[in-house]
C-alpha cells in the first residue's frame with residue numbers, strides 16, 4: 001500500500017533528515033511546512049479510525065504548553081498521516097519524535113505541519129509517551145499554544161489500562177467484571193457524543209484513570225475479556241456508568257449532585273461498604289485556612305447546613321467568618337473549595353471547634369452510581385456482576401454496545 005511516489009521520496013527525505021537523530025532537535029530546525037500534495041496515497045477509512053467494526057476511544061494522555069515539547073518514541077516505526085483525508089505524509093523507521101509548536105503550528109521534531117492535527121500510527125501498534133508504553137495510535141493536536149497527545153485505542157485494550165488503577169486487581173472476579181462493564185459504559189457514553197478528533201475522556205479521576213500498558217494485570221484483563229462488548233443500557237442509550245470509591249451507606253441521585261437527573265442513577269441504601277476503608281473519616285482544617293479557601297477574611301466562626309439530600313449529603317450551607325462575612329454555597333462547591341481529597345464526600349457533619357473546622361463524614365467520592373467497596377463486598381458474599389450492577393444502575397440492562405453504537 002505504501003509504495004513510493006516521487007513526492008513521497010521528497011517528503012521522506014525531508015522528514016528523515018530531521019528525525020533520524022533522536023535527541024537534540026529544536027525549534028530552530030524549522031523547515032517549510034509539510035502538507036498534502038496531489039496524488040498521495042490514502043489509507044482506507046478503517047485505518048484512520050472510522051470503522052464501525054470496533055469502538056475506538058480517544059484519551060487525552062499528555063498536554064504541554066509553551067515551548068516545552070512532548071517526547072514520543074516508536075520503536076517499530078511510524079506513519080505520519082493527515083487526518084482529514086487519511087493522507088500518508090511519510091513512513092519512518094524507529095524514531096524518537098518531539099511534538100511541539102513552531103510559529104504557531106504543530107511541529108514534529110522542529111518541522112512545522114500545515115495541519116493542526118496529525119495522526120501518528122505505530123507500525124507495531126505500540127508507542128511510548130513520557131516513559132509509559134501505550135497501544136493504539138497517537139492524535140497530535142495544537143490548540144492555541146498547547147500541544148496535546150491523544151491516544152486513540154480500541155475500547156477493550158483501553159479498559160485493560162483502566163481497571164488496575166480504578167480497583168484492586170486482587171478483588172473478587174465478579175466485582176472486577178462489574179467494574180469493567182461500568183467503565184466500558186462510562187467511556188462509550190462519552191465517546192458516542194463525539195465523532196471528531198477531539199478527545200472523549202482524559203486519563204485522570206475526572207474521567208477514569210488510564211496508564212496505557214503500565215500496571216496491566218491478568219485478573220483485570222480477564223474481567224475485561226469475560227465482559228467483552230457489554231455495557232449498561234437504558235431506553236436504547238448507553239448509560240453513563242458513574243462509579244465512586246465508597247458510598248458511606250447510601251448512593252445518591254445524580255440530580256442531587258449534578259444538574260442532570262438520570263433515571264438509572266437513583267440513590268440506594270447500600271450497607272455493604274460498612275467497615276471498609278474510606279467508609280468513615282474525619283477532616284480537621286484550620287479555620288483560618290478554611291476562610292481563605294472560601295474567599296472570606298479572618299477565620300471561619302460557624303458553619304450551618306441549610307439543606308440535606310434524602311441520603312444526608314450536604315445540599316447547601318452557610319459559612320460565617322469572625323469578621324462578619326457570610327457565604328452561602330452548595331455542598332459540592334464547599335467540597336471543591338476545601339479540596340476533594342480532604343473533604344472526601346458531601347456526606348458530612350460540619351462543626352467549628354476553636355481554631356479548627358471539623359468535618360465528620362462517610363464515604364469517598366460523589367456517591368453516584370456504583371460504590372466500588374460495596375461491589376467488592378457484594379461479590380465476596382456471592383453476588384454476580386449482573387446482580388451488583390442491577391442494584392446500582394436501577395432499570396439499566398446489560399447488552400452489547402454494538403446494537404446502538406456508534407450513532408452515525
Ligand SMILES: [Zn+2]
Nearest residue numbers: 247273371374
Ligand atoms: Zn458503599
